[in-house]
Structures are given as C-alpha cells and as structure tokens.
Amino acid sequence: MNKTYLSYNNIVSSLGFDSPTVVQNIHEGLSGVTLIEDETLFPNPFYASVIDSDQLGKAFEKLQPAGDYTRLEQMMILSLDKIIQASGVALTDRVGLILSTTKGNIDTLDPRNPMPAERAYLGTLGYIIKNHFGFSTEPIVLSNACVSGILAISTAKRFISQGTFDQVFIVGGDIVSNFILSGFNSFQAMSSLPCKPYCKQRSGINIGEVAASVLVNKDQDNLPPEAVEILGEASCNDANHISGPSRTGEGLYRSILSAFKEANVGPSDIDYISAHGTATIFNDEMEAIALNRLGLDAVPLNSLKGYFGHTLGASGLLETIIGMHSLYHNTLYPSKGFTELGVSQPLNIITAPTAKDLNFFLKTASGFGGCNTAAVFKKVRS
Amino acid sequence: MKAQHLKIKEYCKISNNRVLLNDQLLYEDQGSDFTTFIKLAYKKMNTNYPKFFKMDDLSKLGFLASDILLKPMTQDSEISKNIALVFSNSASSLQTDRKHQESIMDQENYFPSPAVFVYTLPNICLGEISIKHRLYSENSFFIFNHFNAKYLHDYASSLIESEKADEVLCGWINCDVEDYEAFLYLVSKEGSIEHNKEEIIKLYTTK
Numbered sequence: 277m278n279k280t281y282l283s284y285n286n287i288v289s290s291l292g293f294d295s296p297t298v299v300q301n302i303h304e305g306l307s308g309v310t311l312i313e314d315e316t317l318f319p320n321p322f323y324a325s326v327i328d329s330d331q332l333g334k335a336f337e338k339l340q341p342a343g344d345y346t347r348l349e350q351m352m353i354l355s356l357d358k359i360i361q362a363s364g365v366a367l368t369d370r371v372g373l374i375l376s377t378t379k380g381n382i383d384t385l386d387p388r389n390p391m392p393a394e395r396a397y398l399g400t401l402g403y404i405i406k407n408h409f410g411f412s413t414e415p416i417v418l419s420n421a422c423v424s425g426i427l428a429i430s431t432a433k434r435f436i437s438q439g440t441f442d443q444v445f446i447v448g449g450d451i452v453s454n455f456i457l458s459g460f461n462s463f464q465a466m467s468s469l470p471c472k473p474y475c476k477q478r479s480g481i482n483i484g485e486v487a488a489s490v491l492v493n494k495d496q497d498n499l500p501p502e503a504v505e506i507l508g509e510a511s512c513n514d515a516n517h518i519s520g521p522s523r524t525g526e527g528l529y530r531s532i533l534s535a536f537k538e539a540n541v542g543p544s545d546i547d548y549i550s551a552h553g554t555a556t557i558f559n560d561e562m563e564a565i566a567l568n569r570l571g572l573d574a575v576p577l578n579s580l581k582g583y584f585g586h587t588l589g590a591s592g593l594l595e596t597i598i599g600m601h602s603l604y605h606n607t608l609y610p611s612k613g614f615t616e617l618g619v620s621q622p623l624n625i626i627t628a629p630t631a632k633d634l635n636f637f638l639k640t641a642s643g644f645g646g647c648n649t650a651a652v653f654k655k656v657r658s
Numbered sequence: 659m660k661a662q663h664l665k666i667k668e669y670c671k672i673s674n675n676r677v678l679l680n681d682q683l684l685y686e687d688q689g690s691d692f693t694t695f696i697k698l699a700y701k702k703m704n705t706n707y708p709k710f711f712k713m714d715d716l717s718k719l720g721f722l723a724s725d726i727l728l729k730p731m732t733q734d735s736e737i738s739k740n741i742a743l744v745f746s747n748s749a750s751s752l753q754t755d756r757k758h759q760e761s762i763m764d765q766e767n768y769f770p771s772p773a774v775f776v777y778t779l780p781n782i783c784l785g786e787i788s789i790k791h792r793l794y795s796e797n798s799f800f801i802f803n804h805f806n807a808k809y810l811h812d813y814a815s816s817l818i819e820s821e822k823a824d825e826v827l828c829g830w831i832n833c834d835v836e837d838y839e840a841f842l843y844l845v846s847k848e849g850s851i852e853h854n855k856e857e858i859i860k861l862y863t864t865k
Contacts, residue, residue, distance in 0.1 A: 319765070378779060380750075385759040398750050399803035416809060417801035419750055420781045427798060434816040440809070455755070458762045459775035510822065511796050513788040515738070519776045530794055534822070644776060645785030647797050 278494045280433045281656065283503045284359040285597045288351050289486040289584055290325045293335055294358065295502075299601040302609050303629055307583050309470045309482050316388070318457045323470050325484030325585040326452050327351065341408075346381045346391050348451045349401065351487035353408055356447045360409060363491050363498065365443055369412045372441035375402050376418045376428035376448035378589035383453045405447065413441070418589075422552070422643030423511065424448065425488070425592030426651055430509040432492040442494055448590035449487035456483055456588070463519070465556055471586075473553030473579035473611055474560050474625055476618030481554045484585025488594040496656070502604035504653040507636075508539025514646035521558055525566025527648035528640060532570055539652040541636060543571045546652070548608060548637040550599045553579020554586050555613070559642065564619035572638075573622045576630070582612025592641040592649065603634045603655045664815060665849030667825070669861050670723045672699070672840040679726055692838055696722065707790060714754045714777035715838065717786050720745060720831040723840040724787045727827065732791040741844075742796035742823035743784045744813055747832035750801050751780045783831065796823055805830050805841075807858040814845045815853070830862070 286294055290308030291301040308325035312318075329347075336350040339357055352375070365371060377398065384395040394400060402415030416435075418428050425448045432444035450456075460466050460483065467480035492506075493499065512534065514527035522528075536542060549572060551563055560579075567573060580595050587594055602609060608630040617623065635655050642648045671678040675695050677685040685702045687695050696718050700710055705725055713721060724743075732739055754777040761770045776782060784797040796817055800809065814826040829842035841862050845853050851861070 319768075379755075382755065385755060386763075396752060396755070397748065397803075398801040399748050402801070403803065414802070414806060414809070418798065419779070419801055420797065420799050421779045431798065431813070434820070435809075435812060437820070438812045438816040440812045454762060455759060455778075458768075458770040459758060459772075459778065462770040462772045462775055511798070512794050513785065513797050515788040515792050515794050517789070518782050518785040519772070527794060538820070643781075644779055645781040645783075645797070646788060647781060647785070 278437050280436050280506045281493045281496065281499055281503050282506065282600060283491045283493045283499045284363040285490040285600065286355045286358040287486065287488045287594060287597055288327065288355040290327050291583060293354065295597055295601060299598060302583055302598065307470065307612055308484065309585050317452060317454050322457065323467065323482045324452050325482065327485055346384060346395060348381055348449050349404055352405055352447045352449045355487040355489040356405065356409065356445060359489050359491055360445065365491065367409060367411050370442040371411065372413050372432065372435055372444040373406055373411045373415045374418060374428050374432055374444055374446045375405060375415060376424040376446065376589050376593060378419055378421060378424060378450055379456060382455045383451060386454065421645050421647055422588055423592060423641040423647045423649040424589035425594065426596060426639055426641045426649045427511055428593060429492065429506065429596060429651060430511065430649065433506050433509065436492065436494050444492040445489065446492060446593060447487060447489040448593035450588035450590050451485045452483050467555060470613055471555035471581050472613035473555040473581050474617060474619055474623060475614045476616040478555040478557065478560065478618055480556055482585035484587040486584055486587040486590045486594050488590050488597055490593065490597060499656055501657060502600045503656045504600050504603060505656055507541065507652045507654050508535040508537065509651035510534030510538065511647065511649040514648065516646055518646060519644055521562035521642060525562045525569065527646060528563065528566040528642055529569050531648045531650040532638065532640065535650040535652050541652055545636050546572065546575050546638045547634045548602060549575050549577040550595050550637060550639045551577050551579050552641045553581055553611065555581055561619050564621040564623050567623065568621040574624050576608050576624050576626050578609060578611035578626045592639065596639050599637045599639055599653065603637060606631060606634050608632055663847065664818060664853035665846055666851040666853050666857060667844045667846040667849035668727055669843035670726045672719060672723050713786060716751060716753065716780065716831060716833045717777060717783040719833060719838055719840045720783040721786050723831065723842045724827060725790065727842060727844055728791045738792040738794055740795050740824045741793055742817045742826045743787060744798050744810060744826055744828045745784060746800040746802055746806065746810065746830050747780065748801065748803055749832055749834040751778050753833050754778050805862055807855045807862065811853065811855050811858060818845065
C-alpha cells in the first residue's frame with residue numbers, strides 16, 4: 277500500500293493568515309476568541325473567533341480575483357492559493373480537490389446577504405473553488421458534521437491508495453453565522469465566556485471561523501520540514517444518539533483502536549493527543565472515558581478550541597496542521613482555558629509550552645450524528 | 659482482495675412515489691405528496707420504528723431505503739455488522755436549513771428549535787440508520803452536483819479492500835424543493851452484479 281503524507285499547509289484565521297504565524301501566536305498564548313457585539317450575527321454579545329473583515333478583504337484583493345466571492349470563498353481561496361503556489365503542483369487529472377465544510381455559504385440563505393441563495397449549495401461552492409484555480413477533476417465536498425476536517429484527510433488517503441489520485445488538495449472552512457449561533461444557542465451549548473475545555477468551570481462552546489488547507493501526497497519528495505506521514509485512520513459511529521455523545525465513548529474508542537491497528541502502534545507510542553475538547557459537559561467527559569479505556573490518560577493532551585473556538589467542518593484539519601507544527605518544533609502547546617480537571621477520569625492536560633521530543637501524534641474528533649474519527653501521524657524528519 | 663471481485667448484492671430505489679427493491683416494485687402511490695407517501699411506504703414496509711416520525715424528510719428517505727436493505731441482515735443478528743455507510747447528494751440538508759433560517763429571520767418571531775437544527779447536517783441520517791441497525795461503522799456523507807459513480811465506487815472499494823468494512827451501503831439520497839430521490843446499493847463480496855462504474859450508472863439511471 278502507498279504511503280501518504282501531509283505536506284504544504286495553510287491556516288487563515290483570527291490568529292494569522294499562515295501556519296507559522298498562527299503557531300507562533302499559540303506559542304505566545306494568544307487567543308483569537310474575543311467578545312463580539314454584532315446584532316446581525318446574534319442578538320446579545322457573544323464570544324467567538326472571527327476573522328477581521330478588512331484584513332481578509334485586503335489579503336484577498338491581492339489575488340486580483342475576477343468576480344464576486346462570499347466570505348467563506350475568500351477565506352478558502354486565500355488559504356488554498358498559498359499552498360498551491362508553495363507546492364508548485366500542476367493541477368492535472370491526477371490531482372484531487374476535497375472541501376470539508378459543515379454549512380458552506382449558509383449565510384447566503386439570509387435575504388439580507390447580497391449573494392444569491394443558490395450559493396448555499398455545497399456543490400456550487402466546490403465548483404467555485406475548482407474553477408478559480410482550474411482543477412481538472414470534479415470537486416469532492418465532504419459534509420460530515422464536526423469530524424469533516426479530519427475525515428477529509430482519511431478520504432484523501434483512501435482515494436490515493438485506491439489510485440484515484442496521486443495528490444489531493446484539501447481545503448476546510450466554515451464561518452461564524454447567525455444560522456450556527458442561533459442553532460447552538462437553542463441547544464444551550466454556547467458558553468457565555470471564553471471556552472474552557474476539560475476544565476471544572478467549563479460551560480460550553482465558542483464558535484469560530486477558519487479556512488485551513490493541506491496537500492496530501494503519495495511521494496516523499498517535495499515535502500516541507502513539518503510534513504507528517506498518515507499512519508492510520510478510522511471513523512466509527514456511536515450508534516447511540518444523534519445529538520449527544522455515547523456515555524461509554526464507544527465510537528471514539530473504536531475509532532482510535534482501529535486507527536492504531538492500521539498504524540501498527542499502541543498507546544505507548546503516542547507522544548501527544550490533539551483531542552476534540554469542545555468544552556461542553558458531555559463531550560469532554562465522553563472523551564475522558566474513551567481515552568481511559570485505551571490507557572491514554574497519561575499522554576499529554578490539548579484541545580485547541582480555546583484559541584480558535586469550534587471551527588466546525590474545518591476544526592479537524594486546522595488542529596491536525598497545528599499538530600504537524602507541534603511535532604516539527606518538538607513543543608507541546610497548552611490547552612488554553614484549562615485550570616482544573618473537570619472530567620471524571622484522569623487526563624494529562626498540557627498547561628504550559630513544553631519542549632519534548634515528539635514523533636507520533638493522535639488526532640481525534642467527534643460530532644453530531646454520533647460520528648467519531650481518529651488518525652495517527654508520524655513525523656517524517658526527526 | 660481486488661476491486662473487480664466486489665459485487666452489488668442488492669439495491670433499493672425510492673423516487674417518483676415508488677419503492678423498488680432490485681427490480682421488484684414494493685409499493686406505489688401516485689396520488690400523494692412526499693409527506694403522505696413516505697408515511698404510507700413506512701407502514702407498507704412494516705418498519706415499526708416510532709422515531710421515524712420525528713426525522714426530517716432527508717432522514718426519513720434515507721432511513722426507509724436503508725431499512726429495506728438492512729433489516730433482513732441485522733434484525734436477527736446478535737453481533738453488530740461492519741457495514742459502512744457512504745451516502746451522497748446535491749442538496750445536503752438544505753430543506754431543513756431553510757426551515758431553520760425561517761425561524762431566525764424575524765427578531766419579533768424568533769424561534770430556533772434544537773429539534774430542527776440537529777437535522778441541518780446531512781450525516782444525521784447516517785446516525786439514525788446506525789442507531790437502528792447498531793452499526794458502529796464508517797460513515798461518510800459527500801456532496802456532488804450530480805450522482806458520481808466513480809467516486810462512490812473507488813471509496814467503497816477502498817473501505818472493503820483496507821478491511822475497514824465488510825460491506826458498504828452506498829448511494830444517493832436527495833431532498834430539495836422540487837423533488838426527492840433515493841438510490842442505495844449494497845457493495846459486498848457476494849452478489850450477482852459486478853461492482854463497477856458502468857453497472858452502478860446503469861442501476862441508477864434505469865427507471
């Protein structure tokens with residue numbers, strides 16, 4: 277079977293418009309989550325991680341775009357443009373395009389939005405990105421709730437191993453919208469303060485927006501220094517509830533076990549876990565149970581939601597990219613917002629930037645519909 | 659295990675107010691709208707799963723088509739089957755998205771509901787099917803402008819060949835303003851139809 281690698285990558289977020297800047301800001305303890313007062317998004321002030329519109333507009337203008345693009349399209353194009361340029365990959369019929377998003381251009385359903393509501397079709401979003409760059413292949417849009425970003429990496433690996441493509445560009449993105457805020461608020465899932473994953477005082481999520489992109493490659497040449505190999509991945513459903521996680525963490529447990537099997541690694545091989553950690557009571561508790569069932573309680577772990585909020589369909593991809601840079605810098609980054617363990621099982625939450633020799637990391641995500649995904653990555657250059 | 663050894667064991671279609679299993683017509687009701695039709699089809703198929711009535715249209719459609727194929731395989735089995743679910747469509751969950759959007763348009767009449775919002779993700783349908791049939795398996799939901807047999811074929815083959823799944827329930831379930839359509843097929847190591855792009859297109863386009 278082919279090996280597959282994550283290579284060139286980019287993050288467009290409230291903490292910067294390229295991966296090294298974003299990672300540096302995390303190292304310095306900065307968070308993109310701020311108090312937002314915008315009644316077009318939500319009736320009351322709320323905490324979220326929102327990209328500055330002026331900065332986004334200016335950065336996008338430099339690409340000299342022809343035509344009108346939505347906020348999300350601008351974010352995605354800006355992100356993908358950087359890695360297409362950096363990699364120098366020609367967009368032949370051997371190169372795939374995967375978009376991971378939960379809601380795409382959902383803001384266009386609002387009649388106050390100047391763009392037509394037809395733009396909310398995710399396939400249309402796929403074609404806009406394809407046509408902008410001139411991809412030769414049909415875009416693949418993956419919309420699988422909050423595991424989409426990490427499942428997109430699995431999907432790219434699977435299409436490459438099946439011979440469908442040699443290389444795949446993945447771009448993930450979701451925006452902060454009144455649609456999403458009102459929905460999560462109706463679930464009483466939103467925190468009135470910056471979120472605190474795994475903490476005793478946690479009280480729910482913050483929403484965030486980001487576009488992240490990565491090139492998935494089957495060749496080991498032309499890799500940037502932070503590249504990682506995808507050793508194993510799996511996705512398992514809880515078969516339990518459509519909006520609540522399993523009490524036993526069944527799907528996550530099975531996903532990690534299956535990813536370990538394919539990667540041919542065990543719990544003792546894992547140097548770092550980039551977990552989901554939304555900061556809801558039930559999600560974080562479920563993860564603690566699943567990780568303890570696997571004997572992963574002592575492995576250093578963080579949630580990055582305290583820096584970016586929950587960026588939905590992009591979160592798994594964003595957090596995997598941070599993980600790549602964490603390995604490259606041999607540095608564990610703290611789980612922002614955490615002060616005191618607030619789950620029933622032990623976890624080794626990272627509380628300060630820590631230098632450590634890192635070679636393998638585990639990324640996990642869970643979402644509505646009972647979906648869970650896990651993937652194991654290994655540093656290419658040590 | 660090579661791709662050419664995989665087969666299509668069975669397939670189910672729900673469209674134009676007809677329910678078909680393989681080439682056999684199970685139910686037809688030309689006079690009804692979707693809401694009535696899918697309820698009558700549910701009864702005719704002896705589905706007997708009260709949670710069905712709280713689902714949105716996309717989940718109802720996908721759930722019923724899946725149930726017709728999976729019930730004989732899972733109802734008497736103590737052990738959960740490793741059947742992956744790989745669905746696709748063009749409208750994602752837009753019908754329910756529009757409903758949620760309407761509920762938040764007017765500040766004076768603001769009533770977002772968690773029972774609606776949860777269905778604003780297409781993969782919720784996969785969760786409903788997984789719960790009913792106790793499938794702790796791979797779930798993926800793709801959005802394509804049109805039915806894409808090549809991608810579905812390659813992805814399902816990869817899941818079985820990498821031993822991530824024993825069988826894959828694959829296909830297209832779509833609900834939009836004008837129309838609805840379900841076409842699901844079971845990829846397996848057994849069956850009489852070859853699992854290749856041409857056969858998948860043939861089954862999909864034969865009315």
